[in-house]
Amino acid sequence: MGALTGEFVHPAAVEANARPAAPSVVLVGTSFRTAEIGTRERIARRLFEIPEPGLRVGRGRVFESSILETCNRLEVYLACSSPNEVAKSVMARLDGDGTSSESFYVKTGADAIRHIFRVASGLDSPVLGEEQILQQVRYAGKTARTSGQAKSILSSLFDAAYNSGKRIRESYKVSPANRSVSAFALRRALKELGRRPAKVLLIGSGETAKLAALRLKGSAVYLLSGRRDVGARFPHAERISRRRLREVSEKCDLVIAATKHHGYALTKRDLPEKRRMVVLDLGFPRNVDPSLRDSKFIRLYDLDAIAAWAVSLRRHENASAERLVEEETRRFDAWLTASRLTPTLANIYKWAERIREEETLAALRRLPRLSSHDKTIIEATTKRLTGKLLSPHATFVKEVGGGEDQSERLLLLESIFRDGGK
Numbered sequence: 001m002g003a004l005t006g007e008f009v010h011p012a013a014v015e016a017n018a019r020p021a022a023p024s025v026v027l028v029g030t031s032f033r034t035a036e037i038g039t040r041e042r043i044a045r046r047l048f049e050i051p052e053p054g055l056r057v058g059r060g061r062v063f064e065s066s067i068l069e070t071c072n073r074l075e076v077y078l079a080c081s082s083p084n085e086v087a088k089s090v091m092a093r094l095d096g097d098g099t100s101s102e103s104f105y106v107k108t109g110a111d112a113i114r115h116i117f118r119v120a121s122g123l124d125s126p127v128l129g130e131e132q133i134l135q136q137v138r139y140a141g142k143t144a145r146t147s148g149q150a151k152s153i154l155s156s157l158f159d160a161a162y163n164s165g166k167r168i169r170e171s172y173k174v175s176p177a178n179r180s181v182s183a184f185a186l187r188r189a190l191k192e193l194g195r196r197p198a199k200v201l202l203i204g205s206g207e208t209a210k211l212a213a214l215r216l217k218g219s220a221v222y223l224l225s226g227r228r229d230v231g232a233r234f235p236h237a238e239r240i241s242r243r244r245l246r247e248v249s250e251k252c253d254l255v256i257a258a259t260k261h262h263g264y265a266l267t268k269r270d271l272p273e274k275r276r277m278v279v280l281d282l283g284f285p286r287n288v289d290p291s292l293r294d295s296k297f298i299r300l301y302d303l304d305a306i307a308a309w310a311v312s313l314r315r316h317e318n319a320s321a322e323r324l325v326e327e328e329t330r331r332f333d334a335w336l337t338a339s340r341l342t343p344t345l346a347n348i349y350k351w352a353e354r355i356r357e358e359e360t361l362a363a364l365r366r367l368p369r370l371s372s373h374d375k376t377i378i379e380a381t382t383k384r385l386t387g388k389l390l391s392p393h394a395t396f397v398k399e400v401g402g403g404e405d406q407s408e409r410l411l412l413l414e415s416i417f418r419d420g421g422k
Contacts, residue, residue, distance in 0.1 A: 023063045023064070023079040023080055023081055023153060024079070024080065024081070024083045024108055024109055025077065025078070025079060025108065025109060025112045025113060025153065025154075025157065025336070026077070026078045026079075026080055026083040026086060026087050026106070026107075026108050026112060027075055027076070027077050027078075027105075027106065027107040027108070027111075027112040027115055027116070028075070028076045028078075028087050028090045028091055028094070028104060028105075028106055029068075029073060029074060029075035029076065029104065029105055029107075029115075030043055030073070030074050030075075030094075030100075030103045030104050030105070031072055031073035031074070031075075031105075031124075032072040032073065032126060032303070032304060032307040034102075034103050034104070034105055035100060035103030036304055037284070037286060037302055037303055037304045039099075039100045039103050040073075040074055040103075040284070041284070041285045041286065042096070042100065043074055043094050043095075043096075043100060043103070044069065044074055044284075044285065046093065046094050046096055047067060047069070047074070047076075047094070049093035049094060050065055050067065050076055050090065050093065050094075051065070051078075051086075051089070051090070051093075052065070052149075053065055053148075053149055057080070057082070057085060057086045057089045058082065058085045058086075058089065059081075059082045059085055060080050060081045060082025060083070060085045060086040061080060061081050061082075062078055062079075062080045062086060063079045063080060063081075063151075063153070064078065064079035064080075064144075064149060064150045064151050064152075064153055064154045064155075065077065065078050065079075065144065065149050065150065065154070066140055066141060066143075066144035066149060066150045066154045066158060067140060067144070068116075068119070068136065068137060068140040069140070070132075070133060070136050070284075071181065071282070071283075071284040071303050072125065072126060072181075072284075072303060072307060073119070075116075075119075076090055076094075077112070077116070077154055077157070077158075078090070078154075079150075079153040079154055083108045083109075084108075087106045087108070091104050091106070109333070110329055110330075110333045113157065113329050113332050113333055113336075114325060114326070114329040116137070116157065116158070116161045117160075117161050117164050117165070117168075117325045117328050117329055117332075118322075118325050119133060119137060119161070119165075120133065120134055120137045120161040120162055120164065120165030120168075121164070121165045121168040121169060121321060121324075121325060122134065122165070122169060122174075122179075123168075123317070123318065123321055123322065123325065126181070126184075126306070126307035126308075126310040126311045127178065127179065127180060127181055127183070127184055127310045128172075128174055128178075128314055128318070129169060129172065129174035129178075129179050130179060130180060130181065131179040131180055132180060132181075132207065132208075134162065134165045134166065134169075137158060137161050137162055137165065138158070138162045140158060141154070141155060141157075141158025141159060141161070141162065142158075144158070145158075152339070153336065153339075156332075156335075157332065160328070160332050164324075164325075164328040167324070167328075168321050168324045168325060168328070169321075171318070171320050171321050171324055172318045172320065172321050180208075180211055181208070181282060181303070181306055181307075181310070182208045182209075182211045182212045182215075182256075182258070182282060183211070183215065184306055184309065184310040184313075185212075185256070185280045185282055185301065185306045186212060186215055186216070186280075188280075188301055188305075188306060188309055189254055189256075189278045189280055189301075192278045192299050193253055193254065193278055196216075196218060196219060197216075197219050197252070197253035197254040197278075198219060198220065198253060199219065199220045199221075199222070199251050199252045199253060199254075200216055200219045200220070200221050200222070200252055200253070200254045200255070200256065201221075201222045201223075201224065201245075201248055201249055201252045201254070201255045201256070202221060202222065202223045202224065202225075202234075202237065202256050202258075203224045203225075203255070203256070203257040203258070203259055203265050203266060203287060204224075204225060204257060204258040204259030204260075204261070204265075204283070204287070205223065205225035205227050205230040205233060205234065205259075206258060206259065206260070208258035208282050209223075209225075209234075209256065209258045209259075210233055210234070212256050212258070212282075213234055213236070213237060217236070219254075220238070221234070221236060221237040221238070222237065222238050222239075222240050222248045222252070223237040223238065223239045223240065224239075224240055224241075224242065224245060224248075225239065225259075245266075245270050246269070246270055246271065246272070249270060249271050249272060249275075249277075250272045250275060252277060253276075253277055253278065254277060254278050254279075254280070255271075255277060255278070255279045255280070256279075256280045256282065257279070257280070257281050257282065257283055257287035257288050258280075258282040258283050258287070259283055259287055260283070261283070261287060262285065264286070264287065264288060264289040265283075265287045265288070266279070266281075266287060266288045266289065266292075267288075267289040267292075268289065268291065268292060268295075271292070271298065273297075274297055275297060276297045276298075277297070277298055277299075278298075278299045278301070279292060279298055279299070279300045279301070280301055280306070281300065281301065281302040281303070282302075282303060282306070283303075284303060286302055286303075288300060288302070290302070337410065340410065344410060344413065344414060345394055345397075348390065348393070348413070348417050349390060351417070352386050352389075352390055353386065356382050356383065356385075356386045359382075360378065360379060360382050363378070364378065393413055393416075396409060396413070397409040397410055397413050
């Protein structure tokens with residue numbers, strides 16, 4: 001803060017030598033709403049290009065980062081300075097060959113906060129109230145925190161998104177049968193088949209496959225999985241080896257692929273040539289060779305097809321849940337702004353205290369005959385005056401609402417004291 005003088009040291013000037021500018025929350029993402037699945041697959045392969053915390057990007061610096069990767073979205077959250085410059089750099093890194101730049105969306109500040117709260121609440125999913133996304137948000141935050149990528153800002157943001165997501169979901173009711181992509185995929189398959197399938201082949205043993213198996217009671221289920229510990233999760237399924245894939249598929253009306261396998265787990269040579277069936281590809285990246293769509297006998301639906309169908313069935317948005325999202329957004333944004341205010345207000349109070357001390361000492365030197373008791377009263381009085389004079393300024397910046405947002409108020413406060421301190 002410099003020497004004990006009346007000069008106000010602007011908080012931004014402190015960082016010129018020591019402290020970085022207050023970071024902003026930035027989101028760079030792509031989803032089923034903005035890019036088809038092939039584009040999302042290409043972008044996913046470049047996630048390693050995301051700048052590490054501590055890295056300078058032009059005039060900006062990345063302080064924290066977290067990646068939310070699901071079957072329908074890829075989103076990079078950053079706490080950084082110079083948010084627009086950093087966002088452009090991240091898009092360029094993820095875009096690679098420049099063919100998918102229009103597939104991205106960028107949100108900053110309160111817009112980014114609002115978005116992740118809507119995602120966690122199941123309002124931005126193709127399936128309203130989607131169950132899995134809430135746990136995926138929690139996992140993304142935990143992974144970034146344990147790896148050291150996310151600290152005070154993004155760690156708090158993801159925790160707040162998870163907790164608010166749970167609360168907001170209580171404001172609207174969604175049938176358990178309609179809370180997952182796999183549930184809608186099965187509805188689509190049953191619509192195509194016109195009946196419950198007699199025999200089903202599951203490829204993969206994750207949560208999506210498990211949910212599908214639970215909804216297929218009464219059907220004979222075959223399971224292809226590389227894991228050895230799947231028996232308890234699929235007690236009614238017959239596990240098969242890869243060698244039996246074509247043999248078993250010739251008996252099935254429905255095939256569901258939902259695995260983390262890289263490369264196609266199901267191709268033309270794995271299926272019979274002339275058996276009519278429905279194939280659901282619920283994996284990301286895709287598990288099924290898309291050329292199977294050329295078959296006259298196979299109806300293939302990937303995540304994009306299921307998402308489009310699910311969205312078409314949504315009759316209306318949930319107004320009460322959206323209002324709760326706004327409340328949660330304002331609450332977190334106010335907390336984040338207050339955390340930025342802490343050093344600014346502290347610097348202003350320290351500056352004012354130095355002025356008070358200097359002027360009080362100068363006055364007391366001119367009044368040498370005052371008693372110790374009188375000096376104590378003057379000291380206490382000047383402190384109260386300083387506090388009362390600065391209190392309205394602090395309240396003005398901290399309060400929620402009003403014509404300007406808190407960031408604008410903070411800049412105004414800094415400008416007042418910077419100019420007034422000259």
